[in-house]
Amino acid sequence: xxxxxxxxxxxxxxxxxxxxxxxxxxxxxxxxxxxxxxxxxxxxxxxxxxxxxxxxxxxxxxxxxxxxxxxxxxxxxxxxxxxxxxxxxxxxxxxxxxxx
Amino acid sequence: xxxxxxxxxxxxxxxxxxxxxxxxxxxxxxxxxxxxxxxxxxxxxxxxxxxxxxxxxxxxxxxxxxxxxxxxxxxxxxxxxxxxxxxxxxxxxxxxxxxxxxxxxxxxxxxxxxxxxxxxxxxxxxxxxxxxxxxxxxxxxxxxxxxxxxxxxxxxxxxxxxxxxxxxxxxxxxxxxxxxxxxxxxxxxxxxxx
Amino acid sequence: xxxxxxxxxxxxxxxxxxxxxxxxxxxxxxxxxxxxxxxxxxxxxxxxxxxxxxxxxxxxxxxxxxxxxxxxxxxxxxxxxxxxxxxxxxxxxxxxxxxx
Numbered sequence: 001x002x003x004x005x006x007x008x009x010x011x012x013x014x015x016x017x018x019x020x021x022x023x024x025x026x027x028x029x030x031x032x033x034x035x036x037x038x039x040x041x042x043x044x045x046x047x048x049x050x051x052x053x054x055x056x057x058x059x060x061x062x063x064x065x066x067x068x069x070x071x072x073x074x075x076x077x078x079x080x081x082x083x084x085x086x087x088x089x090x091x092x093x094x095x096x097x098x099x100x
Numbered sequence: 101x102x103x104x105x106x107x108x109x110x111x112x113x114x115x116x117x118x119x120x121x122x123x124x125x126x127x128x129x130x131x132x133x134x135x136x137x138x139x140x141x142x143x144x145x146x147x148x149x150x151x152x153x154x155x156x157x158x159x160x161x162x163x164x165x166x167x168x169x170x171x172x173x174x175x176x177x178x179x180x181x182x183x184x185x186x187x188x189x190x191x192x193x194x195x196x197x198x199x200x201x202x203x204x205x206x207x208x209x210x211x212x213x214x215x216x217x218x219x220x221x222x223x224x225x226x227x228x229x230x231x232x233x234x235x236x237x238x239x240x241x242x243x244x245x246x247x248x249x250x251x252x253x254x255x256x257x258x259x260x261x262x263x264x265x266x267x268x269x270x271x272x273x274x275x276x277x278x279x280x281x282x283x284x285x286x287x288x289x290x291x292x293x294x
Numbered sequence: 295x296x297x298x299x300x301x302x303x304x305x306x307x308x309x310x311x312x313x314x315x316x317x318x319x320x321x322x323x324x325x326x327x328x329x330x331x332x333x334x335x336x337x338x339x340x341x342x343x344x345x346x347x348x349x350x351x352x353x354x355x356x357x358x359x360x361x362x363x364x365x366x367x368x369x370x371x372x373x374x375x376x377x378x379x380x381x382x383x384x385x386x387x388x389x390x391x392x393x394x
Binding site for chain 1: 305306309311312349352354355358359385
């Protein structure tokens with residue numbers, strides 16, 4: 001089965017803050033919410049930890065390795081440096097080339 | 101140094117174990133056996149995997165494409181363990197592993213994470229100031245080398261495959277493994293030829 | 295939406311990546327393995343997970359619900375223990391009485 005988002009695709013992490021709405025368990029770090037990165041690799045499908053954490057039925061979700069440039073995240077650092085983060089598909093929106 | 105647990109915590113642990121034992125959920129024997137197995141895991145395993153990858157191109161390919169299978173090939177039981185991913189350092193890219201959200205760590209091949217890896221300071225600074233963090237270990241990389249920080253946020257656990265240093269030509273796997281420290285496998289240090 | 299929109303959201307306590315509180319905190323190079331207390335807590339957690347009585351996701355969720363001051367005051371394995379105890383009570387495996 002092919003993953004929905006191909007390596008090389010530019011993706012934006014949803015600028016969503018569920019922790020402000022009530023108890024939850026999120027594995028998308030705050031520092032990339034609303035940020036744009038590039039899918040490096042598809043890592044596989046795993047049960048959603050956001051559901052597992054509350055003992056709810058947990059559907060399998062596709063997990064991606066997404067790469068971000070360091071400098072735009074912090075306005076500091078070496079322009080070559082990057083951060084690579086595992087992010088679940090429901091947090092990602094493909095960005096079409098023309099848009100930003 | 102990590103502070104010892106407060107007396108209330110020690111007491112809570114014993115009450116918890118007593119309550120679970122009374123219900124037949126845990127026994128002291130099971131706890132001791134599980135602890136012994138966990139105590140045995142060590143970074144020597146990761147070091148041996150790196151040394152083998154440095155000398156055996158087929159194993160290197162396996163290590164990079166399927167870290168879990170590569171660990172199993174070294175005799176590590178990976179059933180029930182999280183998948184292992186291995187990050188290949190190159191002359192233009194150096195990896196540094198962190199878990200900013202908690203302390204995810206490839207325990208099956210590295211053993212217990214050290215206290216510093218779990219500290220708020222490391223978790224906060226590694227993603228934002230990797231060069232400053234490396235400098236605390238005396239590790240300096242040129243500006244033209246990309247430092248790629250890998251934040252272990254989900255199901256994988258990550259280990260670095262460092263570059264083999266010059267001056268190690270003809271070394272045995274055992275000798276090569278001896279210079280691959282735990283710090284090299286996390287990415288805060290580089291293997292050094294003494 | 296530009297990538298450099300300043301963040302107006304406070305991260306959750308445990309979501310420490312880039313935290314300005316610790317920006318200048320030196321890393322204590324404490325190399326030691328866990329103490330006896332920690333190793334015992336670790337073994338208990340592993341056994342409970344093996345016996346399907348809790349998941350690592352639930353453990354993390356429990357840790358993340360610890361109030362900020364306590365989160366930083368407690369040691370690493372003290373947080374684990376706090377979470378495990380809370381989960382066992384929540385799941386009705388034991389009662390709070392039994393831990394008093």
